[in-house]
Amino acid sequence: QVQVVQSGAEVKKPGASVKVSCKASGYSLTTYGITWVRQAPGQGLEWLGWISAHNNTEYAQNLQGRVSMTTDTSTNTAYMELRSLRSDDTAMYYCAREFGWGFDSWGLGTLVTVSS
């Protein structure tokens, strides 16, 4: 069945980078894109960006220049890298399959904590 499995929790210092992975199974990343969403503690969901099945990317305006989304088709894995981390980047990060300009098959989330 369609599933995405995310990498484990990360603790980073301010100014560092983090790279979260999202391994897809039951379908190919060359057929469906992946979107990335985050949720700060006690806050709502925030769309970060997406990578299409054709490797085109679009990012939320407030993250332009700090975020990169890539895929490795040999392992059917998507990656989201966030650079120059700040304390307000502390959040649960989710990946989900793109479907009908919405999202389905969500990962369980990866907690990224930014703390000195």
Place this chain on the structure above:
Amino acid sequence: QTVVTQEPSFSVSPGGTVTLTCGLSSGSVSTSNYPSWYQQTPGQAPRTLIYSTNSRSSGVPDRFSGSILGNKAALTITGALAEDESDYYCVLRVTRGIRVFGGGTKLTVL
């Protein structure tokens, strides 16, 4: 900066019907915004309910339905159950592939 608006909170009685809405600061919502809806309970990943305005995701009960009502997208729950008490988020495609989440609606069933 485009803002997607949702009611912060809503209440419904068990068995009742409730309609949550999703608007755009810049104008009307249409099917071209491909509204989608997600349910989230505390500590859990979101669950997809509706995509492309009114298509139910696999396994979603038919008491959940999506539509365009006036100039907003809408999620209607008909015959609410206690288990529907959750946060509900809408997403709109605002330009090209850029999506924006609404602030979410906390639904209480009592």
